[in-house]
Amino acid sequence: MNMIPQTIQTPTTPDILAGKPVKILARNVDIHYGDKHAIKNLSIDIPDRAVSSFIGPSGCGKSTFLRAINRMNDTIPGCRIAGDITLDGQNIYDRAIDVVQLRAKVGMVFQKPNPFPKSVFENVAYGPRIHGLASNKTELEEIVVASLRKAGLFEEVKDRLDHPGTGLSGGQQQRLCIARAIAVNPEVILMDEPCSALDPIATARIEELIDELRQNFCIVIVTHSMQQAARVSQLTAFFHLGTLVEFGDTGKVFTAPRDKRTQDYITGRFG
Amino acid sequence: MSDHIVKSYDDDLAALKTMLAQMGGIAEEQLSDAIQAISKRDTKLADMVIAQDGKIDALEVQVEEKAILTIARRQPMARDLREIMVAIRIASDLERIGDLAKNTAKRSHAISEPMPRRLMTGFARMGRLAQEQLKDILDAYARSDSEKALAVWRSDEEIDALYNSIFRELLTYMMEDPRMIGLCTHLLFGAKNLERIGDHTTNIAENIYYLSFGTAIPVERPKKDQTSITSYDAAL
Ligand SMILES: Nc1ncnc2c1ncn2[C@@H]1O[C@H](COP(=O)(O)OP(=O)(O)O)[C@@H](O)[C@H]1O
Ligand SMILES: [Mg+2]
Numbered sequence: 001m002n003m004i005p006q007t008i009q010t011p012t013t014p015d016i017l018a019g020k021p022v023k024i025l026a027r028n029v030d031i032h033y034g035d036k037h038a039i040k041n042l043s044i045d046i047p048d049r050a051v052s053s054f055i056g057p058s059g060c061g062k063s064t065f066l067r068a069i070n071r072m073n074d075t076i077p078g079c080r081i082a083g084d085i086t087l088d089g090q091n092i093y094d095r096a097i098d099v100v101q102l103r104a105k106v107g108m109v110f111q112k113p114n115p116f117p118k119s120v121f122e123n124v125a126y127g128p129r130i131h132g133l134a135s136n137k138t139e140l141e142e143i144v145v146a147s148l149r150k151a152g153l154f155e156e157v158k159d160r161l162d163h164p165g166t167g168l169s170g171g172q173q174q175r176l177c178i179a180r181a182i183a184v185n186p187e188v189i190l191m192d193e194p195c196s197a198l199d200p201i202a203t204a205r206i207e208e209l210i211d212e213l214r215q216n217f218c219i220v221i222v223t224h225s226m227q228q229a230a231r232v233s234q235l236t237a238f239f240h241l242g243t244l245v246e247f248g249d250t251g252k253v254f255t256a257p258r259d260k261r262t263q264d265y266i267t268g269r270f271g
Numbered sequence: 272m273s274d275h276i277v278k279s280y281d282d283d284l285a286a287l288k289t290m291l292a293q294m295g296g297i298a299e300e301q302l303s304d305a306i307q308a309i310s311k312r313d314t315k316l317a318d319m320v321i322a323q324d325g326k327i328d329a330l331e332v333q334v335e336e337k338a339i340l341t342i343a344r345r346q347p348m349a350r351d352l353r354e355i356m357v358a359i360r361i362a363s364d365l366e367r368i369g370d371l372a373k374n375t376a377k378r379s380h381a382i383s384e385p386m387p388r389r390l391m392t393g394f395a396r397m398g399r400l401a402q403e404q405l406k407d408i409l410d411a412y413a414r415s416d417s418e419k420a421l422a423v424w425r426s427d428e429e430i431d432a433l434y435n436s437i438f439r440e441l442l443t444y445m446m447e448d449p450r451m452i453g454l455c456t457h458l459l460f461g462a463k464n465l466e467r468i469g470d471h472t473t474n475i476a477e478n479i480y481y482l483s484f485g486t487a488i489p490v491e492r493p494k495k496d497q498t499s500i501t502s503y504d505a506a507l
Contacts, residue, residue: 254352264273
């Protein structure tokens with residue numbers, strides 16, 4: 001059995017996060033889609049209660065690795081994963097793991113807001129209900145309201161909780177999806193380009209929300225916008241051709257990255 | 272450094288470098304003329320130096336404007352960001368060097384007495400050193416040569432040492448002959464200006480290093496100007 005350290009001590013660890021507990025730890029992860037080698041020998045320590053962003057050119061494997069953290073890749077035919085990914089020290093690919101439980105613990109928000117074709121209330125209530133988190137109607141209502149508040153949406157929708165979620169604006173829909181993810185008490189929130197369909201104001205609202213959520217959650221965000229990564233995350237990982245090139249303090253990565261490939265990408269020099 | 276995907280971004284950064292090269296060229300000329308003006312007590316040349324100073328000031332404003340516009344338009348990252356920050360800082364150092372050259376040149380108006388040769392040689396040597404350093408540091412910047420920048424950074428000690436010895440020498444002259452006090456005071460200020468120019472050159476060196484590595488030069492350079500703690504007696 002190899003010992004897995006539970007505090008971050010890698011050389012890439014930025015000072016501000018040294019000693020913080022590791023939430024997600026990956027070791028020598030390889031992911032294939034058939035013959036396509038999408039993630040190559042990736043190891044990373046992702047801290048709790050901080051925002052880590054994944055940046056890199058399209059097709060470099062950001063979404064693939066993100067999906068591996070809550071086993072969303074399991075549903076993709078031909079997708080194989082090797083290596084270890086642990087959540088709080090527990091191997092998430094262990095046979096004993098209940099994938100539904102895992103996905104409640106590790107929530108996901110996608111690029112395109114995807115509310116269910118149901119009311120605002122039902123969108124948020126669905127998860128807690130199937131996970132049996134509320135024993136009665138009042139408790140369920142409390143969870144829904146609390147989640148909508150945490151997602152910074154409650155004030156805007158409190159008078160139309162019974163209206164369809166799909167009738168909200170794009171930014172509101174995305175915050176509804178975040179409320180839906182929060183409602184099942186997750187520990188990790190994965191976000192795959194959550195703002196790429198939003199205008200700058202709606203984007204700013206989500207970014208403000210992410211900043212608040214990091215007090216209580218481990219957040220991992222894939223983003224196409226380097227400015228967004230610079231604004232919202234404390235740590236930034238740069239992916240290139242399936243490899244994790246560099247992972248470190250966001251300030252450092254954007255002012256003086258260690259690797260030339262990172263430098264070329266973030267300064268707009270990639271051919 | 273390879274080119275940006277967006278070509279006009281390269282043009283923006285190149286334009287900054289060109290403006291700084293212009294500023295550097297003028298600063299070099301101003302310094303050389305200022306030293307000449309004092310050495311030869313050439314007040315016409317001094318007036319030219321004074322008149323030219325506005326050019327450097329104007330270029331500094333242009334550099335700042337270009338830098339701010341580039342930040343707003345390109346949201347520079349990593350080395351590009353450092354490149355722009357460093358351009359702003361170097362422009363400010365060059366502007367100060369220009370001011371110090373002007374102030375030095377001005378003093379030629381105030382010096383009426385003929386200059387003892389021995390006094391002049393120290394000042395002229397200091398001037399040559401300051402000019403050499405300025406030229407070297409501008410070369411280092413133009414070629415992003417951090418090695419050369421470090422060499423200039425280290426050589427600032429020489430100017431400081433020379434300044435210390437001129438300071439002592441001027442004190443002895445003033446004590447020997449009070450009629451020399453006016454002249455010596457102006458020379459002393461002139462020498463101090465050259466020493467300050469050396470310090471600005473050192474700042475530029477530090478910025479070139481930062482541009483290359485994203486960190487400050489690791490060790491503190493020992494400060495060698497000891498005139499502020501040199502007493503009247505110690506000069507004897
Ligand atoms: N379902 C899939 N089947 C086959 N190949 C895929 C699949 N999803 C992604 N890939 C391939 O894996 C690589 C990584 O993709 P992805 O993780 O989506 O990159 P990113 O999110 O960084 O843009 C790409 O070459 C992509 O074509
Ligand atoms: Mg993707």
